[in-house]
Amino acid sequence: MVYLMKRFNAKLFFSFSNCQSVFLSGLLLMLAISTVTVSGAAMARDIPPDPLNSIMWTSMAERFMPEGEIVFDDRVKVMAPFSAEDQFHVPVTVDASQLDNVEKIIIVADLNPIPLVMNMRPVKALSYIGFRLKLQQTSPIHVGVKTTDGVWHVGYAVIDAAGGGCTAPAAAHGNADWMRTLGQTRAIASRTDNSSARMTMRMRHPMDTGLAVGIPAFYLNELEVKNSAGELVASLELFEPVSENPTFTLRPQVGIEADTLSVSTRDTEGNLVDFALSIPAASDS
């Protein structure tokens, strides 16, 4: 019943906001006709209603997709299970590789106490990221993919979950020795075809959210991949909801020659971990 009420309210809210926006757009049009430059257009943009009716959607859009048109777009594929088997490690794969000119990808879990999960910039990589996140409760996931024309293309999923993913201590804290393996990394990389590769890495890190009693926030917050020419392949800005022992799958774009990818990471305590991954030449694979 409570859930239905929420949906109902959300619908009311959206219809209200639509009316308001139509009114404001009309007003702006009039202003534009009277030769005033439309510098305030961003404030008056029409945030489309969320197909999931998330009660937090407008807030998420305003906070994390602050400027530019927003469109829901099927080309932003968000793969997630209906139900989180493990609320500490909920697998999500985002594939927006059908979109061209992608500038950045932001991922939010609307109902997490800390909603922002990641901000990824695929530069010489497919607009694709596989990762795992913690969920505090059943939540919509919204993925905003910003293209260079300033438009946010949004995809979504909803994941049912048992409670507590963000506020329980990391498993690492069950072991007094956890710091000895901090930063230990396992990874594989392989060539997919003449122009792309796939790398998966898993690093030991507690990814403390700061919301478990007595344990301050401590998480990997930067990850950068470069190719052997020193060009940026992708950069990831990471936040508290990324799962413990963060695991990422990326699809770098490579030439037909062998290449070596340099991965560099930094956590919130300034610990730096760098490593290299080889991609074989197209003729060798």
Added chain:
Amino acid sequence: MSRRLHSPTTRLSAAPLSRSRRKALQWFALGCGCAMCGSVNARLLDFDLQAVEIASKTWAVLGRSEGFEQDNGGNIVNVAFIEAPDGVIVIDTGPSKRYGDALRQLIEKTIPGKPILRVYNTHHHPDHFLGNQSFDASVIAAPQKVIDNIALEGNDMTDNLYRLLGDWMRGTLPVAPTLSMDADKENVGGKQFSLYYLSGHTSSDFVIRDDDTGVVFSGDLAFLYRAPTTPHADIAVWHQSLDTLKNIDKSLLLPGHGPHDKKGEAIEQTKDYIDWLHGSISESVSQGLTMNEAMLLPIPKRFQGLGVVRDEYVRSVVHLYPSLEDELFPVIEINQ
């Protein structure tokens, strides 16, 4: 419908306890798995349990080959009871107090006036022991490891079943067995049982053989026409335990889920499935597929007849991926 989440007090558990707590939180049921989208059910919450006589003075109560759902109230598990000269022996007690009470009534109806002398719990999964409350705790027996697992994870598993099954769970509390078993044989009420201490489906799987009838109660080491579950599985150990189980002389096997089996199908099917599962998921990990990509892969035709196989496969991807990543990805030299 209430959605009961974990109480704030359990969330404050101290760090050293966190691992077990997390493990328990991970024990998440399948299917739609969301109480909020289940249909509102106006009918009485009644299991209508039936006893099937599978051998002389041996009855099975067969659950549906499904996951935990509001529609089945958690009646997805097999339990059994046996009449001995002096009383009754019960094997597993079902998912809730409501089920346990219904089971007691069914036993009383089937074998009137005989005392319950022994209740065995095969392992610590909630569908197998949460009916314990309906029985005298002093006769409930299991290996010490099962008792420990219930002590560690019982509360959180119970909370999760409340979340999934709602009112079906009313009044249910986890009750651990009080008798720690380690003997190879036990005589109860004039009947002899052989006891086997195996593992693999969980860290402790207790197998009971009735030495009079030769019926073997395998718990969840064996499934039949219902996909095996893996939240606490060690596949290699499970495989070995199935070999052991195969070599136990038996007239009949009652699997934890699915029909009773005279032909040895349950052991073979379970072994085939877990071996495929391990091989398939290892292959996905080696290819660098994400869990989501692995979840979409086809399941071989020979497993299509297993109940809820897609749901269980998807769950197993989540259960088995992390340890296989640690096993199959090489450690990379890092600069710190």
